[in-house]
Amino acid sequence: MKSFAQFLLILILSYAAGMILPWWSAALVAFLITALYPSSPGKSFFISFMAVFVLWLVLAFYQDIRNDHLLANRMSITIMKVKSAPLIGVVSAFIGGLTAGFAGLTAAYIRSKKPEKATAR
Template structure:
């Protein structure tokens, strides 16, 4: 995901702020949808157990959101890095 966000931001010129937001939203949505689909396939067993272990509550939805946010941050920082690299190269 990070490599894809980096390459897309490198190929399409954007300001660093827009690259950060677009990288975050793209990976957040994709990662969240994939995590939700995988969680629904196993009847929320793993997400519930992980929520009990980490959050001390049985909220599988919160684990999906946390996973999506962490993926979004990785995508955002990767896209931001590419945008800043491209900005420095052209300036």
């Protein structure tokens, strides 16, 4: 249950932060939430990745439907030389997911790092 709450918190706060901050604010949110609610590094990566992946995928498809696939088709032709609106949405969601996943992984590793004891010489 803790994982699902962390997933929802990252998803909702990333959406809210994305309204006023740049695109990389999702990474900041994933980092902060993972630092506040610690879990294993693998779990932190997966939760952060999936939260932002799902968010960006839903937002990309929502915007794509609103403009009748015009922008996504043009971007997919320009970038990938293939006319596929869903593919450009999945690629952009994957990039956002990786960004947030690595931010969550970084927070998990920083949190798990134990301070070293000072030794007298």
